[in-house]
Amino acid sequence: DQQVKQNSPSLSVQEGRISILNCDYTNSMFDYFLWYKKYPAEGPTFLISISSIKDKNEDGRFTVFLNKSAKHLSLHIVPSQPGDSAVYFCAASASKGKLTFGTGTRLTIIP
Amino acid sequence: KAGVTQTPRYLIKTRGQQVTLSCSPISGHRSVSWYQQTPGQGLQFLFEYFSETQRNKGNFPGRFSGRQFSNSRSEMNVSTLELGDSALYLCASSLALHTGELFFGEGSRLTVL
Secondary structure (H helix, E strand, O other), X not given: OOOEEOOOOEEEEEOOOOEEEEEEEOOOOOOEEEEEEEOOOOOOEEEEEEEOOOOEEEEOOEEXXXXXXXXXXXXXXXXXXXXXXXXXXXXXXXXXXXXXXXXXXXEEEEO | OOOOEEEOOEEEEOOOOOEEEEXXXXXXXXXXXXXXXXXXXXXEEEEEEEOOEEEEEOOOXXXXXXXXXXXXXXXXXXXXXXXXXXXXXXXXXXXXOOOOOOEEOOOEEEEEO
16 A cells, blocks of 8 residues: 555656656655655655645755645755756655655656 | 765675675664665665664565664665565664654665576
8 A cells, every 4th residue: 555656757847947746645644744866876865854734845946845635745846957857755754753655756857 | 974884785696595784874873774665666664773673664574674783783684585575775874763854875786586
């Protein structure tokens, strides 16, 4: 049972445009959400997080939006840069416990 | 500050063999988690250790086991390897339990022939 779902395995975006990555979850106990970025042959690196008491968190070019009623979160990257090409994983936890990851979305930024 | 170190980075085994993977967490981090990454499955949680005790376990068969030492270093073992065990095994550390953010190593890529 996939509790965290990333329904788009891949996404291509023109450089300079906005990249929007989506993630849905089913477990209503999840209250802490994170996005990780992974380059080939490297481990995932933490990008940004959001607690369920907020609906938006921003860090530079990266913004995460949380819609609790829809059990949906999204990561916006503006403007997209070639170095953003990577696999992005959404993760969720209850009370900052064990992280449950989605299957990832491969983002390709086209120069 | 050194990151999470995993050894070996790559290894090839045959079915039926066993393998041990090692993880050294970031200095000062006391919690270590292990994940399996396979294409299309994302990162699947294996187990989590804190203070030499397994605190959480994922839905993997008993062939998968692990331990943590007093210096917080961790090992995981897979016995009686199957073809489906071929994957990238990722170790992550955090300061303590329930801190949210995990810091990952580069992984150990296991190929089972």
